[in-house]
Amino acid sequence: MSSAAAAPVPRYLLEARGVRKSFGTTEVLKSVDLLVEPGKLVFLIGPSGSGKSTLLRCCNRLEEPDGGSIIMDNVDLLSPRTDINAARRQIGMVFQSFNLYPHLTVQKNITLALRKVVGMSTADANARAAEMLALVGLPDKAASYPAQLSGGQQQRIGIARSLALNPKIILMDEPTSALDPELVGSVLAVVKDLRDRGITMVIASHEMNFAREAADKVVFLDGGLVIEHGSAENIFLRPQEERTRRFLAQIRH
Amino acid sequence: MEQFGQEFLNLDVMAKVAPFLLQGLLQTLLLCSFLIPIGLVSGILVMLLTTSPYRLLRWPAIAAVDFFRAFPPLVLLVFVYAGLPFIGLRVPALVAVAVAFLINSASYYGEIYRAGMVSVPKGQREAARSTGLSATQTLLYVTLPQAIRNVLPDLLSNTVELVKLTTLASVISVPELLHSANLARSLTYNSSPLILAAIIYLLLLLPIVRLIARLEHRL
Numbered sequence: 001m002s003s004a005a006a007a008p009v010p011r012y013l014l015e016a017r018g019v020r021k022s023f024g025t026t027e028v029l030k031s032v033d034l035l036v037e038p039g040k041l042v043f044l045i046g047p048s049g050s051g052k053s054t055l056l057r058c059c060n061r062l063e064e065p066d067g068g069s070i071i072m073d074n075v076d077l078l079s080p081r082t083d084i085n086a087a088r089r090q091i092g093m094v095f096q097s098f099n100l101y102p103h104l105t106v107q108k109n110i111t112l113a114l115r116k117v118v119g120m121s122t123a124d125a126n127a128r129a130a131e132m133l134a135l136v137g138l139p140d141k142a143a144s145y146p147a148q149l150s151g152g153q154q155q156r157i158g159i160a161r162s163l164a165l166n167p168k169i170i171l172m173d174e175p176t177s178a179l180d181p182e183l184v185g186s187v188l189a190v191v192k193d194l195r196d197r198g199i200t201m202v203i204a205s206h207e208m209n210f211a212r213e214a215a216d217k218v219v220f221l222d223g224g225l226v227i228e229h230g231s232a233e234n235i236f237l238r239p240q241e242e243r244t245r246r247f248l249a250q251i252r253h
Numbered sequence: 254m255e256q257f258g259q260e261f262l263n264l265d266v267m268a269k270v271a272p273f274l275l276q277g278l279l280q281t282l283l284l285c286s287f288l289i290p291i292g293l294v295s296g297i298l299v300m301l302l303t304t305s306p307y308r309l310l311r312w313p314a315i316a317a318v319d320f321f322r323a324f325p326p327l328v329l330l331v332f333v334y335a336g337l338p339f340i341g342l343r344v345p346a347l348v349a350v351a352v353a354f355l356i357n358s359a360s361y362y363g364e365i366y367r368a369g370m371v372s373v374p375k376g377q378r379e380a381a382r383s384t385g386l387s388a389t390q391t392l393l394y395v396t397l398p399q400a401i402r403n404v405l406p407d408l409l410s411n412t413v414e415l416v417k418l419t420t421l422a423s424v425i426s427v428p429e430l431l432h433s434a435n436l437a438r439s440l441t442y443n444s445s446p447l448i449l450a451a452i453i454y455l456l457l458l459l460p461i462v463r464l465i466a467r468l469e470h471r472l
């Protein structure tokens with residue numbers, strides 16, 4: 001941070017600028033900037049339909065943006081010359097509904113990309129999977145099938161699966177909103193652990209208490225625009241925009 | 254009753270024609286050993302065409318699949334066998350059977366695979382692609398295995414249909430099991446060879462039908 005003042009431009013790990021996306025005639029993202037510094041945890045908040053998921057999905061091109069630029073660690077993600085499969089290896093994604101492969105064991109869920117994309121040997125991949133399972137607190141689930149696990153356990157496997165590829169950043173789309181309340185804590189504990197390990201993350205979530213406690217930066221999205229962004233403290237305690245205040249009031253009931 | 258037994262369940266006749274029918278069975282098995290695996294694989298290719306994001310591939314493929322599913326396979330077989338010589342292609346009867354029934358079964362298998370692919374949630378593909386797997390790898394390791402698992406009973410049912418379909422080959426005198434049985438019937442002036450053929454088909458197909466029932470129960 002001390003050298004930040006000297007550097008002319010801040011160095012962002014993820015630098016999305018002016019991202020636009022429409023579905024048919026619905027303009028979901030009008031012109032959105034998302035700037036993420038390495039090692040930071042960025043929270044994406046906003047009402048339902050504000051475009052949080054779409055923005056995250058544009059950042060690994062599960063959704064093709066209509067315009068703007070997205071630079072991931074100096075790689076232009078929107079350039080036709082970019083090998084998107086190679087780029088996606090660096091961008092982990094965790095889904096609201098986990099999306100574990102139901103026909104594969106937990107171990108195979110984690111090792112599939114390690115073997116087929118990275119080209120690891122099965123033995124190395126299995127060792128890596130064991131390491132990841134220990135990290136998310138499920139060391140004895142390698143042989144289980146996803147259907148045999150609770151939602152919270154499934155989501156931790158989802159995190160382990162993306163983490164195994166050693167990505168530069170992990171995007172999480174409402175990682176806890178499909179979970180029973182008593183299972184949310186176990187997933188958030190893993191997220192917090194990742195943050196403490198310096199893993200860069202962008203999380204779309206309605207877990208405001210967690211955001212306040214853990215986020216380095218909060219971005220409030222509404223109507224396809226970033227209405228306000230700043231530190232968790234500023235957004236939650238001193239929101240500048242009326243729409244932010246209204247949203248936060250609603251969320252707190 | 255005695256007459257009925259003489260006509261349909263004459264063990265002497267059955268014993269006499271059994272070696273001949275076995276020849277027919279071998280011909281049927283030969284046809285199936287080609288049609289089933291090639292049909293299963295080309296069904297995947299058909300599915301890839303009918304679900305292609307490119308209209309230029311998708312539309313003709315869908316039209317062709319609809320056509321061949323509605324078109325009587327017997328007529329198709331006669332067309333291939335008797336029609337191809339008109340464009341200078343004289344094919345052996347066995348090849349005509351293979352081509353005609355492959356077109357037919359690939360269309361059916363293709364539709365079953367397509368239903369299977371539709372049943373796999375979109376998130377599966379997205380999860381796979383987000384880890385850097387290519388479109389082909391995603392198909393091979395993530396979506397297709399789930400699709401097949403979801404429609405396994407239908408794939409097997411269609412395979413049973415395909416085995417029974419091969420009996421139509423008798424129309425162009427391919428000496429498969431039913432053709433041999435029918436020939437034996439006319440030579441012995443007795444229907445028992447047909448019953449023997451039916452018993453062989455039952456022995457062949459009942460285990461598969463049983464398996465289908467069990468698979469459907471499991472779902």
Ligand SMILES: Nc1ncnc2c1ncn2[C@@H]1O[C@H](COP(=O)(O)OP(=O)(O)OP(=O)(O)O)[C@@H](O)[C@H]1O
Nearest residue numbers: 023026028046047048049050051052053054055174
């Ligand atoms: N594939 C799609 N086709 C058409 N419309 C879509 C598609 N995906 C999203 N949308 C629309 O885009 C808008 C933004 O959706 P998005 O899922 O990004 O919002 P969100 O902020 O994630 O909402 P939530 O909090 O409910 O998850 C919604 O109006 C949605 O209906």
Ligand SMILES: [Mg+2]
Nearest residue numbers: 052053054174
């Ligand atoms: Mg969403």
